[in-house]
């Protein structure tokens with residue numbers, strides 16, 4: 001499906017956003033879920049300013065309310081991340097299973113630091129709290145999919161190879 005690479009409002013994206021709003025009943029009290037759903041369909045996985053203003057208008061709320069929600073929820077972002085935001089678990093079980101190896105290896109392989117994107121916008125690295133995949137620690141999550149047991153370079157390479 002055609003979408004502007006910067007996440008701008010193409011007619012197709014606007015139609016998808018309208019479908020999400022309709023499914024929510026255009027209910028401003030469901031703003032968190034609406035924003036999460038929209039963030040999923042934006043290519044760089046964030047809420048562009050143009051989209052925030054559009055939602056405020058459609059839901060009849062202040063744009064400051066939209067930004068209050070985005071800034072309050074750690075899972076919402078107002079800046080471009082990447083096509084594949086790699087969420088590295090920083091919680092205790094992954095910690096005792098050497099998530100430091102995962103952090104260091106991904107940073108070395110991708111040539112980026114924490115909260116940075118590769119130059120082509122493909123990968124973005126971030127740390128997040130436990131997302132419930134402790135049984136396969138150390139784990140990362142990318143666009144909702146969990147990759148576990150990442151305790152070797154080969155497994156990390158295989159994970160990256162899937163993100164195409």
Ligand code: FES
Pocket residue numbers: 089090091092093094095129130131132133134137139
């Ligand atoms: S501690 Fe890492 S997924 Fe739970």
